[in-house]
Every structure is written in C-alpha cells, then in structure tokens.
Amino acid sequence: xxxxxxxxxxxxxxxxxxxxxxxxxxxxxxxxxxxxxxxxxxxxxxxxxxxxxxxxxxxxxxxxxxxxxxxxxxxxxxxxxxxxxxxxxxxxxxxxxxxxxxxxxxxxxxxxxxxxxxxxxxxxxxxxxxxxxxxxxxxxxxxxxxxxxxxxxxxxxxxxxxxxxxxxxxxxxxxxxxxxxxxxxxxxxxxxxxxxxxxxxxxxxxxxxxxxxxxxxxxxxxxxxxxxxxxxxxxxxxxxxxxxxxxxxxxxxxxxxxxxxxxxxxxxxxxxxxxxxxxxxxxxxxxxxxxxxxxxxxxxxxxxxxxxxxxxxxxxxxxxxxxxxxxxxxxxxxxxxxxxxxxxxxxxxxxxxxxxxxxxxxxxxxxxxxxxxxxx
Amino acid sequence: xxxxxxxxxxxxxxxxxxxxxxxxxxxxxxxxxxxxxxxxxxxxxxxxxxxxxxxxxxxxxxxxxxxxxxxxxxxxxxxxxxxxxxxxxxxxxxxxxxxxxxxxxxxxxxxxxxxxxxxxxxxxxxxxxxxxxxxxxxxxxxxxxxx
Numbered sequence: 001x002x003x004x005x006x007x008x009x010x011x012x013x014x015x016x017x018x019x020x021x022x023x024x025x026x027x028x029x030x031x032x033x034x035x036x037x038x039x040x041x042x043x044x045x046x047x048x049x050x051x052x053x054x055x056x057x058x059x060x061x062x063x064x065x066x067x068x069x070x071x072x073x074x075x076x077x078x079x080x081x082x083x084x085x086x087x088x089x090x091x092x093x094x095x096x097x098x099x100x101x102x103x104x105x106x107x108x109x110x111x112x113x114x115x116x117x118x119x120x121x122x123x124x125x126x127x128x129x130x131x132x133x134x135x136x137x138x139x140x141x142x143x144x145x146x147x148x149x150x151x152x153x154x155x156x157x158x159x160x161x162x163x164x165x166x167x168x169x170x171x172x173x174x175x176x177x178x179x180x181x182x183x184x185x186x187x188x189x190x191x192x193x194x195x196x197x198x199x200x201x202x203x204x205x206x207x208x209x210x211x212x213x214x215x216x217x218x219x220x221x222x223x224x225x226x227x228x229x230x231x232x233x234x235x236x237x238x239x240x241x242x243x244x245x246x247x248x249x250x251x252x253x254x255x256x257x258x259x260x261x262x263x264x265x266x267x268x269x270x271x272x273x274x275x276x277x278x279x280x281x282x283x284x285x286x287x288x289x290x291x292x293x294x295x296x297x298x299x300x301x302x303x304x305x306x307x308x309x310x311x312x313x314x315x316x317x318x319x320x321x322x323x324x325x326x327x328x329x330x331x332x333x334x335x336x337x338x339x340x341x342x343x344x345x346x347x348x349x350x351x352x353x354x355x356x357x358x359x360x361x362x363x364x365x366x367x368x369x370x371x372x373x374x375x376x
Numbered sequence: 377x378x379x380x381x382x383x384x385x386x387x388x389x390x391x392x393x394x395x396x397x398x399x400x401x402x403x404x405x406x407x408x409x410x411x412x413x414x415x416x417x418x419x420x421x422x423x424x425x426x427x428x429x430x431x432x433x434x435x436x437x438x439x440x441x442x443x444x445x446x447x448x449x450x451x452x453x454x455x456x457x458x459x460x461x462x463x464x465x466x467x468x469x470x471x472x473x474x475x476x477x478x479x480x481x482x483x484x485x486x487x488x489x490x491x492x493x494x495x496x497x498x499x500x501x502x503x504x505x506x507x508x509x510x511x512x513x514x515x516x517x518x519x520x521x522x523x
Contacts, residue, residue: 123392127401128423130389131513132485134469135457142451143471150449150496194469195452195491242423244471247479249449 001230002264004093008220008227009373011040012336015209017327018177020108025055026063028209029105033064036101036211041224047213049097051075051084053330054105054209071097077241080104080278081210081331082362082369088214089230089371099215104332108205125242138202140243141281142194144365147249148283149196154301156196160187161305162282163200163324168310170321172349178204178325201282203323210332212339228342231357231372234261239366246365253368254291254361261370267357269293274341274352275315276334276360279322284364289317292359311350319350331362335371342375386459388507396424399438404512407504410438411480420477443502444519445474448481452491460507466491472500472516488517 001007013035015028023031029052037044044064049071050057057072071091075084081104088102129135148154164184170176182200190199220227236257239246246252262268269292277288286300294315295303303309309317320326320337327333338358340346361370393401403410412421414428415435427434450470456462468486473479486494487505499519506512 124394124397125423126389127391127393127397128483130391130458131507131511132469132483132515133453133458133461133464133467134483135389135461136455138455139451139453139457139469142453143449143469146451147449147496192452192454195454195466197451240423242483244469244483245422245481246471247481249471 001093006217007089007092007230009339010215010220010223011036011213012339013211017206017208019206021207025105029055029060032209032211036213040213046099049091049100051088052103079363079367079369086233092214101211101213103211104330105209107207138193142197144249145197145283151250152298158301158305159282160184163187166322169319169350170325173321176321176325177327203280203328206327208329210329212335226343228339229374231374232261232265233371235369237367243365252365254288257368258291271357273355274358275317276338278362288361316352334360338373388460389458409443409502409514410440412436413439420480441476445472447498448473450494485515487515
C-alpha cells in the first residue's frame with residue numbers, strides 16, 4: 001500500500017465450520033482467533049486491534065484476552081470479509097495499531113431472519129421488495145445472472161463448467177465441506193432457485209469463523225510463517241443496497257473497485273498467479289474475471305469452459321473450491337487461500353507453482369472490495 | 377387484471393411504511409403509479425429518499441408516471457421463501473426501466489405472461505393487484521394487453 005507502514009498477513013485460522021454446528025458466534029470467533037494466533041506464533045498480548053463482521057469486537061477482545069485494545073471496528077453490512085480486512089490493514093499501515101485480528105463470524109441458522117430484518121435503511125427499502133415476493137439474495141442474483149446471460153456469450157453450460165471446476169479444486173482441499181465429484185449433468189439437474197440461477201450457483205450456508213492477523217513488516221519478519229504482504233487495496237460503493245435496481249447489472253462496482261486498486265500499485269492483472277474471486281453466486285466471479293480483464297468483455301463463460309480458471313489455466317481461480325464448496329465464509333476463505341498460496345506449499349494438491357502475486361475480492365453490485373497480496 | 381384478496385391466505389410479509397413512502401402506497405391503492413420527484417431539478421427518485429442525490433434539494437414530492445417501461449432483467453422464482461407466495465410459485469420478478477428517465481428502475485412482478493415468452497427490452501405497462509384489503513401493489517403486463 002502506498003503511504004504508511006508496510007503491512008503483512010502473518011496468521012490465518014478457521015473455526016470448526018459446518019452445518020448447524022450448535023456453536024455460538026463467540027465459540028466460532030474464539031476457535032478462529034486462537035487458530036490464527038497459533039499459525040502466526042503470536043500471544044494474546046501481542047494483539048492491539050480487532051475488527052469483525054459478526055459479533056462484537058470489544059466483546060471478542062475481552063473474551064480472548066486482547067486487552068486493552070487501542071483500535072477496534074464493528075463492521076456491519078459490507079462487502080463481506082474484505083471490509084474488516086482492508087480496515088485492519090490500513091489501521092496497521094497508519095500506526096493506529098500494530099497487530100490486528102480481522103474476523104468474519106457467520107452462523108447458518110438465523111441468516112434468513114437477519115436478511116429480512118436488515119438494518120434501519122434496509123428495513124425501509126424492503127417494502128419495495130417483499131410484497132413482490134422478492135425476499136432472498138438468490139432472487140437478485142437471478143436478475144443479475146439473467147442479464148449477464150443476455151449480454152454475454154456465456155451459456156448455462158459455462159455456468160455448469162464453473163461449478164464443476166470449483167468442485168474439482170474442493171476435491172483437493174481437505175477443509176472443503178463439499179468434495180464429492182460433480183459433473184455438468186449434475187449441475188444441470190439441480191433445481192432452479194430463481195431461474196436461471198440454480199442451486200449449485202449458490203454458496204453453501206454453514207456456521208463458520210475465520211480470522212486473519214495483520215501486522216507490520218518489521219514484526220512479521222520474526223514470526224512463524226513466511227510473511228505475505230498487502231500490496232494494494234480497493235473499495236467501491238456506487239449504489240444503495242437494492243441490487244434489483246442497479247442501472248447496469250453486468251458492469252457493477254468491481255470495475256471501479258479495481259481502478260482504485262491498480263492505481264495504488266505498479267503491478268497489473270498480468271502479474272497475477274492466482275485469483276480468489278467472490279462466488280456467493282457464480283455470476284459474481286464471472287463479473288470479476290471480466291473486470292480484471294483476463295478475458296474480453298462477455299467472454300468469462302467461455303474462458304471458464306476452456307479451462308482458464310483451472311490449475312493449469314491462464315489464471316487459477318478460487319483454488320480452495322470457493323464458497324459453494326468450503327461453505328459460506330464470506331470471502332475470508334479467499335484471503336486465507338491467497339495467503340496460503342503465496343506462502344508456498346500450504347495449498348497441497350491445489351498449490352499454484354511459484355505463486356508470487358494473488359488477488360482476492362469480495363461482493364458485487366452496489367459494493368465491493370479487493371486486496372492484492374504478494375509473497376515478497 | 378386485478379385479483380381480489382383471499383382472506384384465508386397467509387398475510388403478506390410485514391412491511392414498514394412511513395411518511396416518506398406512504399404516498400407511493402396510497403397512490404397504488406387508487407391504481408396510480410406515483411414516484412418521488414425532485415421539485416427543483418426534476419429527477420425522479422426511486423426508492424424514496426429524504427434528499428435529491430443530484431442537486432441536494434429536500435423539496436421532493438410524488439408525481440404520477442406513465443406506467444410504461446421495458447424489461448431490463450427478470451427471474452422466475454421457483455422456491456417458496458414466504459408462505460404468502462406458496463400458491464404463486466413460480467412467479468416472475470423483473471427490474472423494469474420506466475419511460476420517464478434513463479436508468480429509472482422499479483422492481484415488480486411480470487404477470488399475464490409465461491417465463492419463456494418474456495423478452496429483454498419488451499414493452500410493459502403497469503396494472504395493480506390487491507394483495508390484501510390494505511395493500512395494493514403495482515405489477516406489469518405486456519404493453520397493450522390491458523386494452
């Protein structure tokens with residue numbers, strides 16, 4: 001990042017994620033944070049900042065013995081894990097804190113009730129959605145997917161190949177929740193949720209906690225893991241939260257987000273060794289691929305079907321299997337996977353050889369964020 | 377095209393109507409589509425907001441619109457996400473571009489047409505459907521089908 005101290009990721013960790021684990025937000029937060037500390041070789045006393053979406057950072061910090069904190073941030077509805085991650089990185093860069101834990105804690109069970117309740121503004125806006133039967137994100141995703149199919153060269157078979165490619169990565173990831181082989185026929189046999197969006201275009205709801213620790217380059221050099229550096233970040237917000245009313249459903253905020261990111265680094269998309277691009281719904285990853293310019297506009301579907309995102313393709317993408325398979329970690333999985341790829345040798349059978357530069361990105365539509373990481 | 381509410385059905389999802397949005401729903405009850413418009417710069421604003429994002433004016437009022445538009449995107453929901461909609465699945469949601477202003481969109485239902493017959497950009501017009509004795513929503517049909 002330009003300006004401020006150089007920032008590194010030094011620890012990553014997950015809770016025991018799964019379907020209806022029966023564990024609380026605090027439990028998932030505690031497991032994830034302790035795992036990240038152990039990964040880094042840090043003690044509780046080393047942490048002086050905490051941010052989370054899900055749960056409360058002040059509460060978590062006391063529970064975990066990160067006390068006193070000198071920086072904390074409670075992140076609400078936002079572009080998934082990228083938001084706490086970017087804020088944590090900038091807190092370290094600016095000197096507001098030295099070593100910050102960024103978290104995403106998300107429980108499967110209450111998600112629908114939470115979505116319906118929304119925040120203050122969203123509850124108001126829901127009156128223009130709910131009476132029409134527009135109740136779940138899969139439905140705006142249906143609108144975005146259909147418009148994308150209309151404007152692009154993508155076909156349903158391309159979406160099938162996307163899901164199959166992701167499952168292929170998941171088969172090589174022992175932490176993935178969905179690992180059994182999948183075929184194009186399996187995808188096409190899966191029911192529509194909101195046509196043309198199918199069940200296997202959706203991320204897999206689960207209970208999970210994830211934690212990533214950011215600190216200064218100087219401290220990172222003394223820790224257990226090879227540091228992975230934050231080269232640049234980008235954030236964008238260009239509409240209110242009503243995805244259904246986006247004037248352009250194909251070229252959404254990732255375009256602007258990446259303009260911000262690339263303006264902060266000398267690297268370019270041509271330098272990427274792998275990409276971890278949000279896949280809450282399949283069409284989101286396709287939008288990011290086009291926003292990155294790794295294929296021509298409208299060509300992300302054929303790019304996927306021709307193997308462009310596979311381990312031997314032009315840009316290995318979503319190499320942990322993505323949220324459809326590792327479960328809904330809301331992008332934290334992509335930060336963790338990018339970090340492991342750049343450490344080298346930590347991504348097992350899905351390791352990208354000599355990976356030096358990785359991007360991970362979250363969200364789509366009205367808001368999004370991305371972070372560029374380097375291995376040296 | 378209107379349907380009478382069936383009192384035996386589950387209630388529609390609860391919604392928060394306040395002073396800002398009440399004129400929209402009051403107009404719908406009277407089978408008019410009205411949207412918020414800036415009284416200084418003329419921008420139509422949907423969803424309703426306290427301020428004009430183009431000129432910063434707080435002088436906003438609801439005005440009738442033609443109810444004509446075109447289909448920007450659509451999706452056919454196949455799942456029951458709320459009991460009220462159990463007997464309507466599958467149903468069509470659409471983002472409609474209204475004729476009054478570029479990029480002016482409204483989310484609604486497409487009715488009177490089957491999913492395979494919907495075309496991107498097809499002309500549609502508004503009609504109204506009673507969901508309950510207290511709630512009428514604007515929905516859209518293919519242009520000319522109201523005759």
